[in-house]
Amino acid sequence: MKHILPNAMLGILGGGQLGRMFTMAARAMGYRVTVLDPDADSPAGGLADVHIRAAYDERAALDRLAETCAAVTTEFENVPADSLGYLAQRVRVSPSAESVSIAQDRIAEKRYISGAGLQVAPFLAIEGAGDLDRNLEGHLPGILKLARLGYDGKGQVRVKTAEEAKAAFAELGGKSCVLERQLNLKAEISVIIARSSPTEVACFPVAENQHESGILDVSIVPARVTPAVAAHAQEMALKLAQAMDYIGVLAVEFFVPDDDDLVINEIAPRPHNSGHYTLDACAASQFEQQVRTLCGLPPADTRLLSPVVMVNLLGDIWRDDEPAWDKLLSQPNVKLHLYGKKTARIGRKMGHFNVLADDAETALSQALELKQMLHA
Structure with a gap:
């Protein structure tokens, strides 16, 4: 190229x-x-x-x-x-229209991932009310998710019984959904890769992600999983990108069940919220990789330079005036990123901050303390 x-x-x-x-x-x-x-x-x-x-x-x-x-x-x-x-x-x-179309529909996405020989949570495609008349026992309790246009926990309803699933389907407007079995999880993690060609591929360190109300809250890097789990997640992400003949930056989210048998949750054909740590903690950011892969250049170095924790800043902390940024900016190891949005709303992503430290636990402790101060 x-x-x-x-x-x-x-x-x-x-x-x-x-x-x-x-x-x-x-x-x-x-x-x-x-x-x-x-x-x-x-x-x-x-x-x-x-x-x-x-x-x-x-x-x-x-x-x-x-x-x-x-x-x-x-x-x-x-x-x-x-x-x-x-x-x-x-x-x-870049990415291709075909790659983007796969990620736009949860049914197509899960079928594609399964077809690539990679594991997803047990699911049923619910394309009409009649699809809920079958035996749902192997998929309950579960989460009914809109097949299209759902994000940040929107368009998702937890259900325990067939009756609840039918009510949730009606609540979601009778639109195509997937019913996904709820798994017992130890963690949720993500992998971001940059691929310029089949031989020019780079993988960022694995992030451990914690959510609140379906929205990413905190990313911890390195993820607190075993080296074997982290390596397996990277291998699965690379295998999926190869199957898609993907060019660009691709984020792959995983569930880590109790037995460490990784399951792909979903993909994003772009830089990802859980990769914002790369702006300050890696030799190159996911956005530099997006530029490089788009321009046919090989991916840059993805080395982790420091353990880091990323915290999302939502519109909830904007009240009568600006949040107390001095609480963040007075910390020499904290990097603040604001997105320039003029209107703050509850649940709207307005920015994030990264905390760099000698180890992830120290970074997490400081990050959570700062988050609490901003919400006070």
Whole structure:
């Protein structure tokens, strides 16, 4: 693949915080960036060289991207896959429309992962109310999840009985879902890989993730799992990327059951919230990797330079005024990242901070103390 070098214009569909951090990485490396996002106040749009304010499927906007950009990527998987396919006829696109379409539908995603010889939690595709009339015993208690457009715990309902599953299906609007058996877990972990070609692949250290109300709260790196579990997770992520012939940055989330028999939960064809620790704790960030893989360059060094804990900052801590940032910024080992969003809402990701320390437990203790102070 021909290298795309600095001074070239790169395009990205989506102007949220992931697009913002991509833009910052690209510009630091000498590239120019065009953001396509309909929001006039998008966090990435204000930093980009060009902000095209249009819908993601508007052909005139896509034509402008294809004419002015050397390559195009995306910051989220719910961008229309057809738009990526349309662009790919004229310009380099990473990840591919096919990869994104797999991640857009939980049914397709789980079937694809299983077809690649990798384990997922036992599940049933629920595409109509009649699918809940079968014997559900092997999938209960479980979680009924919308097949499309669910994220951060939205569109998910825990169910214990067939009756509850039917009520939940109606509550979710009778849309296609998966019923996934609930597992007893020791931990949830994630792996982020960068793949420029079958022979140019790099894997970041494994993160251990803790959630609140379905939203990622804390990521701990290195993950507190055995070296064998961490290595197996990386191997599974690499095998899946190979099966997909994936080019770009790919996040793979795993469940760690009591017996350590890893199960893939879901994938994200982009940088991931659980990879924000790489901004401060690794030799290269996941966003630099997104730039490099898009431009046909080999992935950069993924070494962990310091144990780290990442804490999400949600809109919940914004009250009458700004949070007490001095509590964070007075700590020399804490790195604050704010996303430039103008309006704070409960549950909205507004930023994050990374705590660097000599070991993960020390970083976690300090991170949780700082989080509590911000919420006080």
